Amino acid sequence: xxxxxxxxxxxxxxxxxxxxxxxxxxxxxxxxxxxxxxxxxxxxxxxxxxxxxxxxxxxxxxxxxxxxxxxxxxxxxxxxxxxxxxxxxxxxxxxxxxxxxxxxxxxxxxxxxxxxxxxxxxxxxxxxxxxxxxxxxxxxxxxxxxxxxxxxxxxxxxxxxxxxxxxxxxxxxxxxxxxxxxxxxxxxxxxxxxxxxxxxxxxxxxxxxxxxxxxxxxxxxxxxxxxxxxxxxxxxxxxxxxxxxxxxxxxxxxxxxxxxxxxxxxxxxxxxxxxxxxxxxxxxxxxxxxxxxxxxxxxxxxxxxxxxxxxxxxxxxxxxxxxxxxxxxxxxxxxxxxxxxxxxxxxxxxxxxxxxxxxxxxxxxxxxxxxxxxxxxxxxxxxxxxxxxxxxxxxxxxxxxxxxxxxxxxxxxxxxxxxxxxxxxxxxxxxxxxxxxxxxxxxx
Amino acid sequence: xxxxxxxxxxxxxxxxxxxxxxxxxxxxxxxxxxxxxxxxxxxxxxxxxxxxxxxxxxxxxxxxxxxxxxxxxxxxxxxxxxxxxxxxxxxxxxxxxxxxxxxxxxxxxxxxxxxxxxxxxxxxxxxxxxxxxxxxxxxxxxxxxxxxxxxxxxxxxxxxxxxxxxxxxxxxxxxxxxxxxxxxxxxxxxxxxxxxxxxxxxxxxxxxxxxxxxxxxxxxxxxxxxxxxxxxxxxxxxxxxxxxxxxxxxxxxxxxxxxxxxxxxxxxxxxxxxxxxxxxxxxxxxxxxxxxxxxxxxxxxxxxxxxxxxxxxxxxxxxxxxxxxxxxxxxxxxxxxxxxxxxxxxxxxxxxxxxxxxxxxxxxxxxxxxxxxxxxxxxxxxxxxxxxxxxxxxxxxxxxxxxxxxxxxxxxxxxxxxxxxxxxxxxxxxxxxxxxxxxxxxxx
Numbered sequence: 001x002x003x004x005x006x007x008x009x010x011x012x013x014x015x016x017x018x019x020x021x022x023x024x025x026x027x028x029x030x031x032x033x034x035x036x037x038x039x040x041x042x043x044x045x046x047x048x049x050x051x052x053x054x055x056x057x058x059x060x061x062x063x064x065x066x067x068x069x070x071x072x073x074x075x076x077x078x079x080x081x082x083x084x085x086x087x088x089x090x091x092x093x094x095x096x097x098x099x100x101x102x103x104x105x106x107x108x109x110x111x112x113x114x115x116x117x118x119x120x121x122x123x124x125x126x127x128x129x130x131x132x133x134x135x136x137x138x139x140x141x142x143x144x145x146x147x148x149x150x151x152x153x154x155x156x157x158x159x160x161x162x163x164x165x166x167x168x169x170x171x172x173x174x175x176x177x178x179x180x181x182x183x184x185x186x187x188x189x190x191x192x193x194x195x196x197x198x199x200x201x202x203x204x205x206x207x208x209x210x211x212x213x214x215x216x217x218x219x220x221x222x223x224x225x226x227x228x229x230x231x232x233x234x235x236x237x238x239x240x241x242x243x244x245x246x247x248x249x250x251x252x253x254x255x256x257x258x259x260x261x262x263x264x265x266x267x268x269x270x271x272x273x274x275x276x277x278x279x280x281x282x283x284x285x286x287x288x289x290x291x292x293x294x295x296x297x298x299x300x301x302x303x304x305x306x307x308x309x310x311x312x313x314x315x316x317x318x319x320x321x322x323x324x325x326x327x328x329x330x331x332x333x334x335x336x337x338x339x340x341x342x343x344x345x346x347x348x349x350x351x352x353x354x355x356x357x358x359x360x361x362x363x364x365x366x367x368x369x370x371x372x373x374x375x376x377x378x379x380x381x382x383x384x385x386x387x388x389x390x391x392x393x394x395x396x397x398x399x400x401x402x403x404x405x406x407x408x409x410x411x412x413x414x415x416x417x418x419x420x421x422x423x424x425x426x427x428x429x430x431x432x433x434x435x436x437x438x439x440x441x442x443x444x
Numbered sequence: 445x446x447x448x449x450x451x452x453x454x455x456x457x458x459x460x461x462x463x464x465x466x467x468x469x470x471x472x473x474x475x476x477x478x479x480x481x482x483x484x485x486x487x488x489x490x491x492x493x494x495x496x497x498x499x500x501x502x503x504x505x506x507x508x509x510x511x512x513x514x515x516x517x518x519x520x521x522x523x524x525x526x527x528x529x530x531x532x533x534x535x536x537x538x539x540x541x542x543x544x545x546x547x548x549x550x551x552x553x554x555x556x557x558x559x560x561x562x563x564x565x566x567x568x569x570x571x572x573x574x575x576x577x578x579x580x581x582x583x584x585x586x587x588x589x590x591x592x593x594x595x596x597x598x599x600x601x602x603x604x605x606x607x608x609x610x611x612x613x614x615x616x617x618x619x620x621x622x623x624x625x626x627x628x629x630x631x632x633x634x635x636x637x638x639x640x641x642x643x644x645x646x647x648x649x650x651x652x653x654x655x656x657x658x659x660x661x662x663x664x665x666x667x668x669x670x671x672x673x674x675x676x677x678x679x680x681x682x683x684x685x686x687x688x689x690x691x692x693x694x695x696x697x698x699x700x701x702x703x704x705x706x707x708x709x710x711x712x713x714x715x716x717x718x719x720x721x722x723x724x725x726x727x728x729x730x731x732x733x734x735x736x737x738x739x740x741x742x743x744x745x746x747x748x749x750x751x752x753x754x755x756x757x758x759x760x761x762x763x764x765x766x767x768x769x770x771x772x773x774x775x776x777x778x779x780x781x782x783x784x785x786x787x788x789x790x791x792x793x794x795x796x797x798x799x800x801x802x803x804x805x806x807x808x809x810x811x812x813x814x815x816x817x818x819x820x821x822x823x824x825x826x827x828x829x830x831x832x833x834x835x836x837x838x839x840x841x842x843x844x845x846x847x848x849x850x851x852x853x854x855x856x857x858x859x860x861x862x863x864x865x866x867x868x869x870x871x872x873x874x875x876x877x878x879x880x881x882x883x884x885x886x887x888x
Contacts, residue, residue: 006789031665039789065785156632164669165628166610184609187631188600220694221475223687225608225669242686243667246693250664253697254779257704261771269780270793273800277808280772280801284809287768291761292816299757309749312756313742316872317735319760324731324865327705328724335698336713341509345450345483349714356717357724364721365728372736420864421768428760 004028006039013044022051030059037064042071054080058087061096067270073100082111089163090116091136091244094123131206131215134248135229135238140168144178144196148189151181169228169236170199177203177228177236205230208237212248217340219245256338259416260331262287283421290425297429301436311439314373314386318435321365322393322427323420329354329401330423337405337415344410351402358398359391366390382443389435396430397423448472450483457488466495474503481508486515498524502531505540511714517544526555533607534560535580535688538567575650575659578692579673579682584612588622588640592633595625613672613680614643621647621672621680649674652681656692663689700782703860704775706731727865734869741873745880755883758817758830762879765809766837766871767864773798773845774867781849781859788854795846802842803835810834826887833879840874841867 004024012021025033025048033052037045037060049072052060061084064072073081073096085093085108093112097105097120109117119137126132140158142151155168168186170179179199189198205228206215218227219242227240255265262283267276298305298315305312333350336342342350370387374380401423405415448468456465469477469492477496481489481504493516496504505528508516517525517540529537529552537556541549541564553561563581570576584602586595599612612630614623623643633642649672650659662671663686673682699709706727711720742749742759749756777794780786786794814831818824845867849859 006787029665035784035787038785039787152631155628159628159632164610164667166608166669183628183631184599184603187596187627188603219687220690221473223608223685225610225686241667242669242690243663246664246686246690249690249693249697250783253693253700254783256697257701257775257779260701261768261775263772263775267776269776269785270790270797273797273804276797276801277804280769280805281808284765284769284805285812287765288761288809288812291764294760294764295757298760299754302753302757305749305756306753309746309753309756310743312749312753312759313739313746315756316738316742316760316763316876317732320735320738320868320872321728321731324705324868325724325728327864328707331701331705331707332711332713335701339694339698340479341482341713343479343483346714353714353717353720357720360717360721361724361728364725365732368729368732420771424764424768428764432760 003032004036006036009036009048013047018047018051021048025051026053026056028056030056031063033060034063037068045071046075049076054083055087058084062088062092065268065270066099066266067272069096069099073104078104078107078111081108085112086116089136089138090119090123091134091238094120094133095128098124098128126208129212130208131210131212131229131240132208132237134212134215134240134244135208136241137238138162139228139236139239140165141171141175141236142168142181142195144170144172144194144199146195148186148191148193151186151195155183164225164241167226169239170195171236175236176234177205177230179203180228203228205234206240207232213252215240216245216248216252256334256416259414260334260419262419262421287421290421294425294428294432298432298436301432301440304436304440308439308443310377310382311436311443314382315432315435317369318386318389318393319428319431321390322397322431323424325358325361325394326397326401326423326427327420329358329398330405330420333402333405334415337409342406347406351399351406354402355395355398358394358396358401362391362394365394379443382439385438385442386435389431389438392434393427393431396434397427400426400430448476448480450480453480453484453492457491462491462495465492469495470497470500474500475507477504478507481512489515490519493520498527499531502528506532506536509712509714510543510710511716513540513543517548522548522551522555525552529556530560533580533582534563534567535578535682538564538577539572542568542572570652573656574652575654575656575673575684576652576681578656578659578684578688579652580685581682582606583672583680583683584609585615585619585680586612586625586639588614588616588638588643590639592630592635592637592642595630595639599627608670608685611670613683614639615680619680620678621649621674623647624672647672649678650684651676657696659684660689660692660696700778700860703858704778704863706863706865731865734865738869738872738876742876742880745876745884748880748884752883752887754821754826755880755887758826759876759879761813762830762833762837763872763875765834766841766875767868769802769805769838770841770845770867770871771864773802773842774849774864777846777849778859781853786850786853791850795843795850798846799839799842802838802840802845806835806838809838823887826883829882829886830879833875833882836878837871837875840878841871844870844874 037048040048045068109121138161140155140162142154166183168181169177170181172178179201180203181195181199185198204218204222206218208229208231225242228236229238229240231237258265264279267279366387369390370383373386374383404422408415481492484492489512553565582605584599584606586598610627612625613621614625616622623645624647625639625643629642648662648666650662652673652675669686671684672680673684675681702709708723711723810831813834814827817830818827848866852859
C-alpha cells in the first residue's frame with residue numbers, strides 16, 4: 001500500500017500539482033487519507049477530498065470526524081454524493097445522511113438506488129445507539145429446505161453485496177430467523193445436505209432496539225464476528241459486524257473517561273472553542289457551588305486560622321491527598337462495575353476493602369506528614385493533628401469513593417457520573433473539617 | 445441456554461444437592477459460570493469448579509479473574525488439569541500455564557498432547573503483550589499450487605482444530621506467507637482454480653514481536669476479523685482473532701483510565717488490600733511531595749493570611765475550579781492522542797483552543813465568583829481579586845492541561861501518565877499564588 005507524508009502532500013498542494021497528487025492519493029489506505037485531512041485547513045480538506053475517486057471517497061467519508069464531514073457535505077455536488085453513497089453499505093450511508101440537513105437528505109434519498117433508499121430510510125428510524133442503528137441490511141438469507149448447490153447459487157448471486165461473509169442466515173417461509181449457516185461447514189457439506197441439516201439452530205440474535213452497550217456485551221460474551229438483528233417477531237432485519245462493535249467499545253471507553261470529569265462526548269480536540277465553552281460551563285458552575293460549600297466549611301474555622309495562620313499553609317495537604325486517594329478508589333470501583341466484576345452481592349466486600357486500603361495508606365502517609373510537620377514547625381501536637389486528619393480523610397476517601405458509585409448503580413444512575421467533582425468536594429470537606437477541627441481543639 | 449441465579453445456586457449449595465447442581469451448571473454459558481463464581485467464597489468456588497465437565501471447565505478457566513484462577517490451580521488434580529488443557533486452544537492454554545508455578549507447569553507440559561506442548565512452550569517465549577502472546581497456533585496453511593478439491597480436503601482434515609474459520613493462509617514451499625484465502629471465495633470457485641488464483645496476494649500480517657496496541661490498531665484500521673502472525677522472515681506462525689483484540693481494547697481502556705490517577709492495571713476490585721496498598725503507596729508518596737510544594741507556595745503568603753484570614757476561606761475555590769478545568773482539558777487531549785486525532789502538526793491549534801476555552805470559562809465563572817464574594821464580604825476589591833485569580837488560573841489550567849500531555853507525547857512518554865496529580869499540583873500552585881499574590885497587593 002502506498003504512503004504519503006504530510007510534507008510531501010504540502011509540496012503537491014503548494015505547487016498545485018493536483019494531477020500527480022490525485023494519482024498518489026487514490027492509492028492510499030482510506031484511514032491514512034483521513035489522517036492527512038485532519039492536518040489540513042478547511043479549504044485544503046475540500047480540495048483534497050475533491051481529488052478522490054468515487055470508491056475511495058466512499059471509504060473515506062464514514063471515517064471523517066464530524067466537523068470535517070460537515071465542511072465537505074456543505075460543499076459537495078449532489079450528483080457526486082449520490083455516486084459515493086451508492087458505493088457504501090447501508091449502515092454507513094445512514095450515518096452520513098443523518099448528519100445532513102433535511103432538504104438535502106431528501107433530495108439525496110430520491111436520487112440513489114431505490115432499494116438502498118428504502119433500506120436507509122428504515123435504518124434512519126432506529127436510534128443510532130441501538131442494534132438497529134449499528135446494523136447493515138446487506139445480508140444473505142436462505143431457505144431451510146435449500147440443498148447445498150442451491151445454497152451456493154444463492155450466495156453467488158448476492159456475494160458482491162456483502163463484505164466479509166462468514167455466515168449466512170437460515171429463515172423460514174415468513175423470513176423468521178431459525179439458524180446460522182457457517183460458510184466453512186457448507187464448503188465441507190455433501191451435495192444432498194439441506195440448510196437445516198448444516199445450520200446451528202440455536203441462534204444468538206439482537207432485538208433491533210437493544211442498546212449498543214448490550215450488543216457489545218453479546219460480542220464479548222460469545223466471541224462472535226457477526227450478529228443477526230431481528231424484530232420483535234424474530235424477522236431477520238440485518239446483521240452487525242464486529243468492526244462496528246470495536247468502534248462502539250472505543251466510543252464507550254471515551255464516554256466513561258469523559259463522564260468522570262464532567263465532559264460531553266461531543267467535546268473533542270477540535271470542537272469549536274465556543275461550543276466547548278457551552279458544554280463545559282454547566283459543570284463548572286456546579287463545581288463553583290461545590291467549591292462554595294467547601295469554602296463555607298473552612299469559614300467555620302476562620303477564627304482558628306486568624307489565630308494560627310500556618311494552618312492555612314498545611315490544610316491543602318490533607319485535602320489534596322484525600323482527593324487523589326478518593327479518585328483512585330472511584331476509578332477502581334467504576335471500572336469494576338463497567339466490566340461486570342462488581343455485583344450487588346459482593347459489593348460490601350469491595351467497600352470494606354477500599355476503606356481498609358484508605359486507612360492503611362492514611363496511616364503510612366500520615367506518619368510521614370506528621371514527621372515533616374514536626375521538623376518544619378517544631379510542634380509535635382501540630383504533627384499529630386496533621387497526621388490524624390490525614391488518616392481520617394483517607395478513610396473518608398475510601399468510603400465515599402466506593403459507596404457513591406455503588407449507590408448510583410443501585411439507583412440505576414450511570415456510576416461514571418459519580419464524577420471526581422463530587423468525590424473531591426467530599427474529601428475537601430472531610431480534609432478541611434478534620435484538620436481545622438482537630439487543630440481548633442488541640443493546637444495552641 | 446439455561447440460566448441459574450445466585451439465590452438458586454445458594455440453595456443447591458446449602459442443601460448439598462450437588463448432583464442436581466452439576467446438571468444445571470453444565471448447561472450454562474461459561475461466562476455466566478464465571479459471574480456466579482465471582483460471588484462465591486473461595487471454598488465454594490473450588491467446589492463448584494469441581495462439578496464442571498472437562499469441556500465446560502476448559503471454557504471457564506480462561507475467563508477467570510487472576511485471583512480465582514490462583515485458588516483453583518492450587519488445588520486441582522494434575523490429571524484433570526491435563527484433560528482440561530488438552531481441550532483448550534494453544535493461546536488460552538499458554539495464558540493459564542504462565543500463571544502456574546514452574547514445577548507444576550513442567551509436569552503439566554510433559555503430560556499433555558506432544559504437539560500442543562511444543563506449541564505452548566513456543567508461545568510461552570513471547571511477551572504476553574505482543575502479537576506472539578496473543579496468537580493461537582491453530583491455523584490452516586495451504587500450498588499455492590493446490591487446486592480447489594485438494595484445498596477442501598486440507599480444510600476438512602484440520603477443521604476440528606480451528607474455531608471460527610473464515611480464512612486459510614497460502615504459503616510457499618518454505619512456509620512463507622504469500623496470501624489470504626477467503627473461505628467464501630473458495631466455496632464459489634471452479635474446480636480447476638488453484639489457491640494462488642483465488643487468494644488475495646497483498647496480506648496484512650503482524651510481526652510476532654509487534655506490541656498489542658499496534659496489533660489492535662491494525663484491526664481498527666483494516667476492519668479485519670483475523671490476522672496472520674509471521675516471524676522476521678515472513679514464516680507463518682499463527683493467527684490472532686478479533687475476540688482477543690476486544691479483550692486487548694478493554695484492557696488498554698482500563699489502563700488509560702488507571703494511569704490518569706496513578707493506578708496499576710493489576711489493582712482491581714478484589715485485589716487483596718495489602719497488595720493494593722503496596723501498589724498505591726509510591727504514587728501517594730509522590731503526591732505528598734507535590735502537596736508539600738503547593739503548601740510551601742501558600743507559605744510565602746502566611747503573613748498575608750495572618751492579616752486577612754478570610755483569604756484562607758476563599759482560596760480553595762480558585763484552586764478547586766482550576767484543578768477540575770485542567771483535568772477536563774487533560775482528558776480531552778489525552779483521549780485525542782489515544783485515538784490518533786491529535787498529531788504533532790495540529791497541536792498548536794489544540795493548545796490555543798484549550799487556552800481560549802479556559803479563558804472564556806474563567807471570565808464567566810470568575811464573574812459569578814466576584815459577585816458572590818462581594819455579596820458575602822461587601823468588599824468589591826476582594827471580589828475583583830478573586831475573579832481575576834480565577835481567570836488567571838483557568839488560563840493556566842488550559843495551558844498546562846494541554847501542553848504537558850503533548851510534551852510527554854513528543855518525548856515518547858505515555859501521555860496518560862501526565863496524570864491528574866501533576867496537573868492538579870500546577871493548578872493548585874497557580875490558584876493559590878495568583879489569589880494570595882493579588883490579595884497581598886490590593887486587599888486592605
